[in-house]
Amino acid sequence: MGSPRLVGLINAVLLPSPTALFWAASDLLRSGTLFRHVSASIERVLVGFALASAVGLTLGVVLGWFRTLSDFVKPLVEALRPIPPIAWTPLAILWFGVGNAPSYFLVFIGAVFPVFVSTYSAVRNIERTQINAALCLGATPTMLIWDVLIPGALPMIFPGLRIALGVGWMCVVAAELIAAQSGLGYMIQQSRLLLQTQFVLTGMIVIGIIGFVMNAVMTAIERRLVPWQESSKGT
Template sequence: MSPRILTDRSFRAALGLTAFFAVWQALTSLGLIDAFLLPSPVAVAGALWDMALDGSLWVHLGASLQRVAVGFALACVVGMALGLICGWWRGVADFVRPVVEALRPIPPLAWIPITILWFGLGDAASYFLVFLGAVFPAFVATYTAVRGLDRNQMNAALCLGATPWQLFTDVLIPASLAIILPALRFPLGV
């Protein structure tokens, strides 16, 4: 192998993944890891192939994507709306931000017991957990974007006779969306 290939990051990453799966397969094949608790990569790939062929994989994948989409959409609507309102009106932010800052550090997994009590084991519980994982980052991104806007745009609109509603809908929202929309990748990842 040439030295250039060994220094290529993608080659090293592929080599690391290959070594990981090879060690995993070897440990399972030698019986050092219980194949019932942690099946080998070959067994996992076989089960994946079987599920893809019988269609059950696509049904479960669709259900999971639906849960993520619904929870994320709700989080974006609520987080962005609260972020816009709190960023625009400091009086509202004084009431809302302490609640957000108190709840935001709690990981979504810690909400599972109370979520089961509130919603049971159905889809509503899944929607709620995805919502909790994404609403706080969406709020913070929106609030930060609104508070960081250039005030010269606001002042220019006011000088041109913009009403407060026009200032909010025609200046604040479009100007902050350029910052908010790329920042929504983080809550989607969460």
């Protein structure tokens, strides 16, 4: 007890040094392990996010437009929304077993609400005169949705999509800690069991970097798709 060597040893396990992390990362890269786990996680988050976007956008546009319908459905949505995605994990495993499906589902649960809420309020907030303008110009229902409601709502929908992707990314890692045989979450969990903290930390850092890149990509897409937004504020 109290020997400096022993203290040094314990610290190295609990919190590995930067050099240890560097070697751990290069090991993981060289063996292809990191790539395998990263692509598994990214695939899951993209599938879940795509499902969440499809459902969230549709539901948001429909409920934003049909007010009477929204009076019935919105309370149900609002009651489901506060349940943390993690709390769905046991059910997800029971329903979908162990594989990709529970991860898809948990990402979906995490991502669908931000998409829905932003789309819903965006559609509600579209200027009445713009809708009237479209109607008097003879807009068909298809044009009203695709050329007016959706682009009109996009500036408000995009922040929702960005948040949703971030939440989805957190959810996939959480899901993999428990309910998967691959992915960054799984890698972290396995490394913990083997007390390989250098891999745990490497995994965490990679999660952070990928989350950052995803956000940057979404922001770039947003600039491309909403070019009128930046300078049109207030007009």
